[in-house]
């Protein structure tokens with residue numbers, strides 16, 4: 001399991017490209033036949049991918065770093081399938097996850113088994129104090145918010161799946177934003193939320209395209225060049241916004257002090273440096 005300790009905004013000035021990528025970018029999540037995981041000490045989020053292959057079922061292991069008998073002993077998990085249709089079997093109950101479906105698994109869920117060649121299950125987990133029920137929601141069946149404008153190249157549909165008015169959880173707030181064709185910008189004007197860490201998994205970006213992802217405090221920004229199906233960690237003090245050389249989608253997911261989606265500190269465009 002990849003371990004990433006927490007970073008402070010004081011570490012941003014002077015960080016070169018390699019350092020920024022080591023700290024904030026996860027380049028490979030979907031490795032056929034494997035479950036990958038990164039433990040970030042920002043809000044103790046674990047994110048990764050489960051990619052079944054060769055017709056074999058792929059169990060979710062526990063990891064030494066968790067000091068837990070099984071992965072979900074003290075945690076909850078949000079899953080979004082960004083690949084072909086697959087299944088997740090949870091303590092004997094099979095859930096079918098077509099592309100774009102989101103499954104929530106509560107604390108205490110013991111056995112989690114992924115299956116389906118071509119399925120790519122994105123995993124986002126946070127510590128949980130109690131058990132909320134396991135629940136599945138299909139693509140487009142959450143709360144949908146239409147954001148942005150063609151004139152500012154940021155028309156996008158934001159789907160909220162795990163949130164206060166949808167699938168309930170202890171900490172996780174999770175959904176998928178889809179850029180409309182011809183729109184390239186997400187989350188601009190940008191924001192921070194000092195009470196939550198957020199991660200983005202960019203996907204459905206053409207192979208030759210890239211996203212220029214902005215991070216840092218509003219007064220001290222940097223960028224990462226991000227390829228398809230790579231993830232970024234955005235500490236509470238960092239903006240998280242990107243522009244693609246092509247349209248794309250991303251899974252956004254947060255954990256921390258509260259679950260209030262609109263608890264954001266705006267970072268006006270004219271304040272960015």
Ligand SMILES: O=C[C@H](O)[C@@H](O)CC(=O)C(=O)O
Nearest residue numbers: 156158177186187188198252
């Ligand atoms: O705190 C919320 C997150 O940054 C995202 O949900 C923003 C987003 O998906 C978008 O603007 O398209």
Ligand SMILES: [Zn+2]
Nearest residue numbers: 191193198240
């Ligand atoms: Zn945010």
